[in-house]
Amino acid sequence: MPLKQLAPGEMTDDDLRDWCSVLNDMTAADMPAEPRWRTDSLREYLTATLPEDRRHLFLDRDADGDLVGHAALILFGGEQAGTGVVEMSTRPSARGKGVGTRLLRAVAECAKAGGCRTLSVEVIATTPAVGFYDRHGFARSTVEQRHLLRWAEIDWEKIEHAAGRLAAGYRLEYHAGGVPDRLMDSYADVKANLRSAPGNVAFVPEWRGSAYAPGLRDSFQTLASRGMRSHIAVAVSEPYGNVVGLTELVVSAQRPTRADQYDTVVAPAHRSYGLAMTMKARLLTELRRAEPQLVDVQTWTLDTADDVRWINGELGFVHDVDWYDYEADVDKLLARLTRPA
Ligand SMILES: CC(C)(COP(=O)(O)OP(=O)(O)OC[C@H]1O[C@@H](n2cnc3c(N)ncnc32)[C@H](O)[C@@H]1OP(=O)(O)O)[C@@H](O)C(=O)NCCC(=O)NCCS
Numbered sequence: 001m002p003l004k005q006l007a008p009g010e011m012t013d014d015d016l017r018d019w020c021s022v023l024n025d026m027t028a029a030d031m032p033a034e035p036r037w038r039t040d041s042l043r044e045y046l047t048a049t050l051p052e053d054r055r056h057l058f059l060d061r062d063a064d065g066d067l068v069g070h071a072a073l074i075l076f077g078g079e080q081a082g083t084g085v086v087e088m089s090t091r092p093s094a095r096g097k098g099v100g101t102r103l104l105r106a107v108a109e110c111a112k113a114g115g116c117r118t119l120s121v122e123v124i125a126t127t128p129a130v131g132f133y134d135r136h137g138f139a140r141s142t143v144e145q146r147h148l149l150r151w152a153e154i155d156w157e158k159i160e161h162a163a164g165r166l167a168a169g170y171r172l173e174y175h176a177g178g179v180p181d182r183l184m185d186s187y188a189d190v191k192a193n194l195r196s197a198p199g200n201v202a203f204v205p206e207w208r209g210s211a212y213a214p215g216l217r218d219s220f221q222t223l224a225s226r227g228m229r230s231h232i233a234v235a236v237s238e239p240y241g242n243v244v245g246l247t248e249l250v251v252s253a254q255r256p257t258r259a260d261q262y263d264t265v266v267a268p269a270h271r272s273y274g275l276a277m278t279m280k281a282r283l284l285t286e287l288r289r290a291e292p293q294l295v296d297v298q299t300w301t302l303d304t305a306d307d308v309r310w311i312n313g314e315l316g317f318v319h320d321v322d323w324y325d326y327e328a329d330v331d332k333l334l335a336r337l338t339r340p341a
Helices: 013-030 042-047 099-113 129-135 156-164 181-195 213-225 275-290 306-315 330-338
Strands: 004-006 054-061 067-075 083-090 118-124 139-150 170-176 228-237 242-252 258-266 296-302 318-329
Touching: 013 042, 013 054, 013 067, 013 083, 042 054, 054 099, 067 099, 083 099, 099 118, 099 330, 118 129, 118 330, 139 306, 156 275, 156 306, 170 275, 181 213, 181 228, 181 242, 181 258, 213 228, 228 275, 242 275, 258 275, 275 306, 296 306, 318 330
Parallel strands: 083 118, 258 296
Antiparallel strands: 004 054, 054 067, 067 083, 118 318, 139 296, 139 318, 170 228, 228 242, 242 258
């Protein structure tokens, strides 16, 4: 059976089960300590996107109909139009036979047809994917350090203490699933700080979140549709009631023992008061109640982000592995992939 491109809505239950099984074989081979995938809400996870984005799926089956590899390509719209992100896996038993290359070619052709000029991919530094993307001429754009906080090793007394240490003139709020309308505009303003560099608690160069209120509503809605539960702590300035700091985390139905902590940011005028530490600690105390099945929390920081690393270290996060962001120019990639051997 040839490689097939599908719209997410065309995935059958068998396709979804096979998709999950490739992910789990890949995880067992390449990163055995990582949590396994479940099919819970997997259809929604692969289907839902922000209104302006498009996701394309690729399934590669062998002559017996067994799924040997798959890929998901997101083509961004809106402000990020012209860029896309790919995720792909070859079943370990089928590697080294050109499956990955075949998928990448199909992805690049689809990207080109969709007006995408730059394709990026996130790769765990210790996995064979590094050799693969190097071989295909992708350039490493960023190195991020993944930190893990193991639930069983959390010093709850320390966390409770940190969560209660709040500078005068602020209050903390915790929200699940999104933020209330009264906070949305100031929340968006604080998020906008993730775009610009120096002094940010967490500057995220490849940041694609939304920094305006309608886009934020869409983001929360899309996360929920994909089976990803959002948990948010905000620092609010008193008496004005506007957000001055935020930290966000999601727990997905597909890997519910793992929480992903991504954006943490404090507005410049409110830095150095310990708000980031207090918000992150408070979020952990809320998670203890809301997501009792958690085994760990992962987060990423850049080499240069000393302040974030210090906070994460205080909370018990430990650096375990580096992640690389790779990028390729779609035209050049296609030229390489279609060149005769
Ligand atoms: C990356 C991955 C998809 C490659 O799949 P694959 O089917 O084995 O790839 P191919 O057989 O098409 O290999 C293509 C080329 O990459 C090279 N390559 C593949 N793995 C490599 C490795 N570990 N080290 C060096 N080169 C490697 C191959 O030698 C081949 O080069 P050649 O054309 O000169 O022979 C597969 O290793 C995988 O599923 N990894 C886990 C998933 C993952 O981490 N994905 C990255 C995030 S999206």
